[in-house]
Amino acid sequence: MGYPECDGPQESPIHINTAKTVYTDYPPFEFSHALGKLTTVTLTNNGHSVPGTLTNTNILHQKQYYISFGGLHNGEYYLVNFHMHWGSSDDEGSEHEINGKKxxxxxxxxxxxxQTNETAVLAYLFDVSDNENAQWAEYVLYASALKKVNQTKIYTTNIKQLMDGGKHEFLRYTGSLTTPPCTQGVIWTIFTHSIHLSAATFQLLRENVFKTCFRPAQQLHKRLVHRNYHINF
Ligand SMILES: [Zn+2]
Incomplete structure (x- = not known):
């Protein structure tokens, strides 16, 4: 393998047992104004997934799309891309598993x-339901047309609505990117509220783009997983 970090001690994804998580009082995330506006993005089939990036690469434009707070270190974290992982059936596809559920x-x-060169990833899990998130249904429609590596599509979307409006309950740990170069020290935030898309919509991705594109769970080792909400046992 040409990517030594993909064998590191702090890999992602992981299995999370919420009973073993530690409550931590993180401040809520703040999402920049631009994240909630209609934005032109470029989807690219990069052979691993179909990331969306800001089409306008002007630095002043790019600096409008950021998150802050949420227990991250000080300052603003700017959007690099968004993408989805899925599997060959409705029984798999997520990278993280919560309480044994894929x-x-x-x-x-x-x-x-x-400022810190740190990467923070906000993750959202999906459930199958006909009550679809319209922004994600549109993403799938365009992504599923990109059957070959390096094909691109430009369209307009609302990134905050893709983030389900910015929900509050989340899990937090330190891991890695799940595709090469598997960069370590990534601050992971996994929202517990699922986003909905229909079974037919996921089938479009499997039939047209990749059958499957997720990394299996890696060893937790000695890492602690935090949560920002109270649970009753
Ligand atoms: Zn990913």
């Missing part, structure tokens, strides 16, 4: 801080 898919929003 979800049908998982979306990642990758952000990076200029």
């Amino acid at each position: 979800h049908v898919a998982e979306a990642h929003f990758v952000f990076r801080s200029d």
Whole structure:
């Protein structure tokens, strides 16, 4: 393998047993104004997934799309890309597993801080339901047309609605990117509220793009997983 970090001690994804998580009082995330506006993005089939990136690469434009707080280190974390992982059936596809449950898919929003060079990923799990998130249904429609590596599509979407409006309950741990170069020290945030898409929509991805594109769970080792909400046992 040409990527030594993919064998590191802090890999992602992981299995999370919420009974073993530690409550931590993180401040809520703040999402920049631009994240909630209609934004032109470019989808690219990169052979691993179909990430969306800001089409306008002007630095002043790119600096409008950021998150802050949420227990991250000080400053702003700028959007790098968003993408989805899925599997060959409705029984698999998510990268993280919560309490032994695999979800049908998982979306990642990758952000990076200029100040600390840290990467923070916001992750959302999907459930199959006909009550679809319209922004994700549109993503799948365009992504499923990109059957070959390096094909691209430009369209307009609302990134905060892709993030399900910015929900509050989440899990937190330190891991890695789940595709090469598997960069370590990534701050993971996994929201516990699922996003909905229909079975037919996931089938479009499997039939047209990749049958499957998720990494299996890696060893937790000595890492602690935090949660920002109270649970009753
Ligand atoms: Zn990912």
